[in-house]
Amino acid sequence: MKTNHNLTQLWKAGRCHAARLAYRLGLSDKYCFPPYFLWGTGTSAYQVEGAHDQDGKGESIWDRFCRSPGNIKNGDTGNIACDQYHRFAQDMELCRRLNLGAYRFSIAWPRVQPLGRGALNEKGMSYYDRLIDELLALGIEPVITLYHWDLPQALQDDLGGFAHRDTVQHFADYTEAMVHRYSDRVKFWTTLNEPWCSSFLGHQTGYHAPGIKDPLIAAQVAHNLLLCHGAGTIAARAAARQKLDLGIVLNLTISEALNPADAHLADKAFARDCGFYLEPLLRGKYSQAALAGIKDFKEQDLRLINQPMDYLGINYYARSLVSSTGKTHPVPGAEYTQMGWEVHPQALRRLLNRIRKDYPEVPPLYVTENGAAYEDLVTQAGRINDTKRLEYLRRHIEQVALAIEDGVDVRGYFAWSLLDNFEWAEGYDRRFGIVHVDFATQERRIKDSGLWYAETARSNKIVLPRNL
Numbered sequence: 001m002k003t004n005h006n007l008t009q010l011w012k013a014g015r016c017h018a019a020r021l022a023y024r025l026g027l028s029d030k031y032c033f034p035p036y037f038l039w040g041t042g043t044s045a046y047q048v049e050g051a052h053d054q055d056g057k058g059e060s061i062w063d064r065f066c067r068s069p070g071n072i073k074n075g076d077t078g079n080i081a082c083d084q085y086h087r088f089a090q091d092m093e094l095c096r097r098l099n100l101g102a103y104r105f106s107i108a109w110p111r112v113q114p115l116g117r118g119a120l121n122e123k124g125m126s127y128y129d130r131l132i133d134e135l136l137a138l139g140i141e142p143v144i145t146l147y148h149w150d151l152p153q154a155l156q157d158d159l160g161g162f163a164h165r166d167t168v169q170h171f172a173d174y175t176e177a178m179v180h181r182y183s184d185r186v187k188f189w190t191t192l193n194e195p196w197c198s199s200f201l202g203h204q205t206g207y208h209a210p211g212i213k214d215p216l217i218a219a220q221v222a223h224n225l226l227l228c229h230g231a232g233t234i235a236a237r238a239a240a241r242q243k244l245d246l247g248i249v250l251n252l253t254i255s256e257a258l259n260p261a262d263a264h265l266a267d268k269a270f271a272r273d274c275g276f277y278l279e280p281l282l283r284g285k286y287s288q289a290a291l292a293g294i295k296d297f298k299e300q301d302l303r304l305i306n307q308p309m310d311y312l313g314i315n316y317y318a319r320s321l322v323s324s325t326g327k328t329h330p331v332p333g334a335e336y337t338q339m340g341w342e343v344h345p346q347a348l349r350r351l352l353n354r355i356r357k358d359y360p361e362v363p364p365l366y367v368t369e370n371g372a373a374y375e376d377l378v379t380q381a382g383r384i385n386d387t388k389r390l391e392y393l394r395r396h397i398e399q400v401a402l403a404i405e406d407g408v409d410v411r412g413y414f415a416w417s418l419l420d421n422f423e424w425a426e427g428y429d430r431r432f433g434i435v436h437v438d439f440a441t442q443e444r445r446i447k448d449s450g451l452w453y454a455e456t457a458r459s460n461k462i463v464l465p466r467n468l
């Protein structure tokens with residue numbers, strides 16, 4: 001069996017190399033991604049699971065935040081969300097129908113450790129056992145995110161959450177317990193998803209949980225989250241039952257100038273925003289400016305943050321623009337998604353190249369999120385002709401292919417999201433799924449974008465025009 005499997009892999013890889021050669025020689029317009037390229041989708045626990053107080057789950061900062069009137073559009077909450085806690089088998093079957101190689105999901109920390117420290121909740125732990133086993137039975141790689149924004153409320157109440165250094169040790173202990181339990185079956189692990197959002201949106205603008213508006217706290221949280229990544233990485237490696245692929249997922253924005261005369265501003269913004277994360281993670285350094293904002297800093301912190309990583313996950317939705325006049329919106333002639341984000345696929349290629357150029361030591365890259373919110377209509381026949389989303393995905397995937405051709409080591413692409421789900425402060429008003437969810441009935445329907453994506457994942461190929 002094993003040999004047959006290997007032979008099939010070899011045959012597939014051979015065909016793929018031949019197809020890439022044909023593309024490069026101008027004999028075909030079909031581009032074949034490398035044979036190891038991973039096609040996936042992602043979700044996060046609070047956005048899809050629901051079952052917010054079931055089977056011993058503790059309260060999270062998002063449970064609490066959603067209960068305060070005015071925080072979330074239409075007063076929506078993640079109490080039920082996509083009910084994936086009860087419907088995971090159906091959802092994983094959808095992943096199979098979409099031909100996905102991987103499913104990226106997060107563990108709800110308060111589900112498995114209700115108070116964020118101390119006793120584990122076996123019922124919550126066994127939920128992820130079942131989810132993982134289901135994925136493996138379908139031949140889909142589970143990719144676990146340890147923290148996607150739903151901190152146990154008890155840690156917020158008792159310690160001040162990530163503003164307090166003790167939370168770092170609690171995160172490391174939680175990580176150790178998860179890796180000990182699941183790493184016999186799960187190879188891919190992410191410590192944190194988009195720590196910029198947790199710190200800045202959660203503690204400076206207050207747009208996200210826990211809803212704090214204090215720049216000093218936000219800066220400390222940003223630093224402490226990086227400590228969590230470092231301490232979590234060490235804990236994960238020590239508890240691992242196999243060699244792990246361990247990394248972090250960042251929303252690195254590429255800043256570009258609307259007017260070429262402002263290019264220096266764009267350069268500065270890139271160095272500041274991406275540098276805030278990549279300098280300490282990859283080089284064990286902070287810029288003077290970054291350091292100035294952090295009150296509780298110890299020299300050895302940088303050594304802790306600077307752990308070897310097996311990959312870097314990048315979430316890309318839009319570029320950010322700079323202009324000396326301050327006016328960047330709207331860009332004449334530009335398209336925007338329902339979030340008001342500019343559609344600019346070429347900047348994804350530039351971002352991937354820029355990271356490789358400025359940080360040659362960067363580990364292999366994955367595009368861990370990319371996708372778009374548009375309003376969807378279900379036709380009488382039950383179809384969702386979401387052409388704009390399909391085009392958004394297609395055009396960004398083209399740019400990933402071009403980045404690979406440029407020599408950037410991109411190993412996979414994850415469409416955001418498998419399902420329409422709870423879009424944080426926007427509630428259920430913004431749909432990112434390649435699968436439609438009717439929130440009244442929980443019925444799922446694969447959208448046209450999903451059908452297209454399934455075919456792309458199956459064939460590992462796209463049509464790649466030469467004049468992009």
Ligand code: GCO
Pocket residue numbers: 044047193194197315369416423424432
């Ligand atoms: C993010 C999140 C997702 C969002 C998506 C769209 O990392 O911001 O991972 O949870 O839903 O980005 O806003």
